[in-house]
Amino acid sequence: MSVVEKAPPAPAPAVVHRGPVTDEHGRRIRVWELVLRYVLLLFVLALTVGPFLWQLSTSLKGPTEDIFSSPPSFLPAHPTLHNYARVSDTIPVWDYALNSLKVATANVVTNCVGSALAGYALARLRYRGRRVATLVFILAMLVPAESIIIAQFTTMRELGLNNSLVGVVLPGSVGAMNVLLMRNAFLNLPFEIEEAAFVDGANVWQRFARIALPSVKGTLAVVAIFAFMFSWDDFLWPLIVLSDPSKFTLTIGLNYLHGTFANDERLVAAGTVIAVAPLMVLFACLQRYFFRGVGEGAVKG
Amino acid sequence: MATSTVSRVRRQLPTSPWLFAVPGLVVTGVFILYPFVSTVVNAFTDRRTLIPGRFVGLANFRELLHDDMFWIGLRNSALYVLGVVPALVLLPLLLALLVQKNIPGIAFFRSAFYTPVVASIVVVGLIWVWLLDERGLVNSLLETIGVGRVGFLSDQWLLLLSAMAVTVWKGLGYYMIIYLAALAHVPRELHEAAAVDGAGAVRRFLTVTVPALRSTMVLVAALSSVAAFKVFSEVYLMAGPTGGPAGEDTTLVMLVQRTGTGLTGRVGYASAISLVVFVVTVALMLLVLRADRREDA
Numbered sequence: 001m002s003v004v005e006k007a008p009p010a011p012a013p014a015v016v017h018r019g020p021v022t023d024e025h026g027r028r029i030r031v032w033e034l035v036l037r038y039v040l041l042l043f044v045l046a047l048t049v050g051p052f053l054w055q056l057s058t059s060l061k062g063p064t065e066d067i068f069s070s071p072p073s074f075l076p077a078h079p080t081l082h083n084y085a086r087v088s089d090t091i092p093v094w095d096y097a098l099n100s101l102k103v104a105t106a107n108v109v110t111n112c113v114g115s116a117l118a119g120y121a122l123a124r125l126r127y128r129g130r131r132v133a134t135l136v137f138i139l140a141m142l143v144p145a146e147s148i149i150i151a152q153f154t155t156m157r158e159l160g161l162n163n164s165l166v167g168v169v170l171p172g173s174v175g176a177m178n179v180l181l182m183r184n185a186f187l188n189l190p191f192e193i194e195e196a197a198f199v200d201g202a203n204v205w206q207r208f209a210r211i212a213l214p215s216v217k218g219t220l221a222v223v224a225i226f227a228f229m230f231s232w233d234d235f236l237w238p239l240i241v242l243s244d245p246s247k248f249t250l251t252i253g254l255n256y257l258h259g260t261f262a263n264d265e266r267l268v269a270a271g272t273v274i275a276v277a278p279l280m281v282l283f284a285c286l287q288r289y290f291f292r293g294v295g296e297g298a299v300k301g
Numbered sequence: 302m303a304t305s306t307v308s309r310v311r312r313q314l315p316t317s318p319w320l321f322a323v324p325g326l327v328v329t330g331v332f333i334l335y336p337f338v339s340t341v342v343n344a345f346t347d348r349r350t351l352i353p354g355r356f357v358g359l360a361n362f363r364e365l366l367h368d369d370m371f372w373i374g375l376r377n378s379a380l381y382v383l384g385v386v387p388a389l390v391l392l393p394l395l396l397a398l399l400v401q402k403n404i405p406g407i408a409f410f411r412s413a414f415y416t417p418v419v420a421s422i423v424v425v426g427l428i429w430v431w432l433l434d435e436r437g438l439v440n441s442l443l444e445t446i447g448v449g450r451v452g453f454l455s456d457q458w459l460l461l462l463s464a465m466a467v468t469v470w471k472g473l474g475y476y477m478i479i480y481l482a483a484l485a486h487v488p489r490e491l492h493e494a495a496a497v498d499g500a501g502a503v504r505r506f507l508t509v510t511v512p513a514l515r516s517t518m519v520l521v522a523a524l525s526s527v528a529a530f531k532v533f534s535e536v537y538l539m540a541g542p543t544g545g546p547a548g549e550d551t552t553l554v555m556l557v558q559r560t561g562t563g564l565t566g567r568v569g570y571a572s573a574i575s576l577v578v579f580v581v582t583v584a585l586m587l588l589v590l591r592a593d594r595r596e597d598a
Contacts, residue, residue, distance in 0.1 A: 029404065040399055041410045048414050048473070054438055055428045070441035110324075118325030125318035133322050140333040142586075146531045146554045147579035150561035150571045151336035151343065154350070171332040174325040204317050233421035235534045236554075240562050251423040255538070258427055265431050276424045283419045287412055290419065294478040 052276070059083050059269035067265060083270035087257070090267060093274055095246070096253035099165060100232055100275075103249055106169045107231035108224045114174030115223055116216075119182025120208050124194070134183070140176035146236065153240050167241045168249065172231065178223045185219035186212055222293040225286060232279060250275045340579075343572035350566040361573035371574065374553040377461060377536070381552065382529045382585070384465040385472075389525040390518050392469065393476035398510070400477070401484055411481075415474035422471065426538030429467045430454065433539075454539060457549045464535040464550075472528075476521050483517035484510075519593040526585045531578065533558065553578055 029037075060076040060083070061067050087093050121127075122134050145152075152171050153162065161167035194207050202210070213220075235251045242248055248256065257271050283290055344361055348354025365371045400411050417425060432438050433453035440450040453463045487510060495505045511518070533554040536544060542559070544551030551559075553574060561571025 029402065034404065037399065037402070037404060041407075044396065044399070045410060045413055048417055048470070051428045051432055052416065052420070054432065058431065068436040068441070071445040072438050072441040110328075114324040114328065117321045121318050121321035125321065127318035130318070133326060136326060136329055136334070140329045142583070143333055143337050144527065144531055144579060144582050146533065146557065147575045147582065148333065148336040148340050150557060150566070150568055150575055151339040152332060153562060153566075154339070154343075154348075154568055155332065155336050157350070170328070173332075174328040176325075176329055176333065179325050179329075208321075229419065233423075235421070235423050236558065240558060251421050254423050254427060258430070258538070259542075265434070268427055269431065272424045272427050276420045279419050279421070280416065283412075283416070287415075290415070291478050294475060 055269050056273055058265055059273050061266060063266070083266045084274070086267055087270045087274065090261060091253055091257050091271075092246070093250075093253060093271060096248050096250045097274065097278075099247065100250040103165055103168050103238075104228045104231040106165075107172060108227045110169065110173035111175055111178050111227040112220055112224050115178035115182045116213060116220060117208075118174065118179045119184075120186050120212060122179070122183040123186035124191075124208075124212065125204070137176040137179045137183075141180065145171075149236065149240060152237070156241055162241050163243050163247060165247060165249075168234075168238050169231070171237065172227075172234075175223075175227070175230075178227070181219055181223060182216065185216040189215050218289075218292070221286075221289045225282070225289050226293050228282070229279060229290075340572045340575050343569050344576050346569045347567075348569040348572075350562075350564055350568060354569050357569070361570050364570065365573060365577070370548055370551060370556060371553075373549060374551045374556040374574075375577070377550060378530050378532065378553040378581075380461065381465060381468075381532050382526050384462070385468050385529040385532075386522055386526045388465075388469045389472050389476055389529075390522050393473050393521070394480050394510075394514065394518070396473060396477045397480035397484055398506075401481065411477075414477060417471045418474040420471075422534040423538065425467060425471050426535055429463070429470075430539055433463055457545060460540055460545065460550050461536070464532070464539050467535050467539070468529065468532065472525065476525070479521060480514065480517060483514050487513040516593060519589060523586055523589040526589060527582050530582055530585060 054074070057074060057076055058067055060079040060081070062076070062078050062080045062082060065077055066073075118133075118137070122130065122137070156162040156167045156170075159167075161170065189212060194211055197207050197211050233251065234249075235255070238249050238252050239255065242252055245253075245256065254268075254271050254275055258268050261267050343354065345356055345358060346354030347357045347360070396414065400407055400414065434440070435450060435452065435455070439453070444450055451459070453459050491509045491513065492505055495509050500508060531554050532552050536550055536552050537555055537558075540550040542555075544555055557571050557574050557578065560567050560574065
């Protein structure tokens, strides 16, 4: 799905300077149409990004400022970080952030290693039972997590891993979809290169690590980013498996904050800003892979 | 050459292929397939979190038929599909058409429209709980323009509708990117031919764009209907863990979570509800994909 990667290209700067704006086929766009497009774009922008900015603005408003005013005041009169200090006095928000970071990092490592190895085994190695192994991952991908979540919980209890961060990580540690994504990536590599390496005496680990893996870095990056995002954002599973507030991740901690201090909007707003900021930074830096992942995931999903 | 190489690969390290696949297979087996089998088995027992179950036949399913909360959950999850899917098939397509042309600054808009996808559903849910609050921004604006305040989160139906709106809001950017990729494949000649024939923008959308994107629209319908039926977080956050004072906004997955977890959880009964979730989800997927095939024939 390289198409997705090409889909959002940067606007050609040359066109901007040369006067009339043209579309991707070099045809001129009429001025009224251009104006209409920007008006609509700004409208949608206000709808999609506005709520985040309102949350940020609320989190920066001091205790004396009226946050319920009508008409509303969009900017804080006296911006203050007071609410962020109050969040960490109310719930151990930095511990929760650290827990989320641990879970997300572990999830990235296990998914990258596990799905690259399994994907390579499915795509490149010949052995009895390979079709069955492929089928296992396809079936696993089709089972909705929500429909087995109670049994996953009892399984964790049987293993004595409920209420632990390991228990949060394990069920999604090698996502079936990631395995199949890696398999497709390996299948798309020309076999001849590896064949040449084999003739030169490289064994299977060497061919995997030195030749195949470096050629699928793009897909691996997609797997890593989606593993991070999925795990950082996940709610239902950690909500079920974690019961001890000291082990909460950020999403569960926020839910707890909301449930206990629901009427303190400034506090909840500051908490949500803390939870969303790292992902926004990650997205701003690595947009290309986020968009590419949508295309690859949709084809498989 | 190729076949002899392959057979030599096999002879060289007979155990390594399985070593490669083992981590993935173990995780998938222990945490996906075993729980699936155990869900099916548990559905026919009275197992509880701390009490091993006995086989009770179809008792759980008979209980489902008389459980008002189950029907409320099924109704709400089904309504969710009906409300969310048409919006998520159409709106992201319109959005993709809006950001398709490479006018200056368009990359910024595309990224900005995607930000709700990146944010956690918990963050998104709490943002909207505050926006739609009795004294929140939306009501302040409505009051300013003279409409008056609306109880988005206090009325049972308005709350469900608001939750659907949040789901659509969060999903817009994701499906927009899928459509954007598909739009790149629509041949320009078709649009030009239609334009020459005097078709306006709306007509070209209906006669050229929509037919060309039909399989993508089916894909979006399949993805979004499955996701919508399994809705949990939005409603959980907006209506509270019990789904409103009398549970009237409970969805099926909320019921699974409420029934089956904790130390007193009724694992057997929750597994029966989970099986319903599984069957309906698979049925939705097959239904949508079959509708596509029939149109092909």
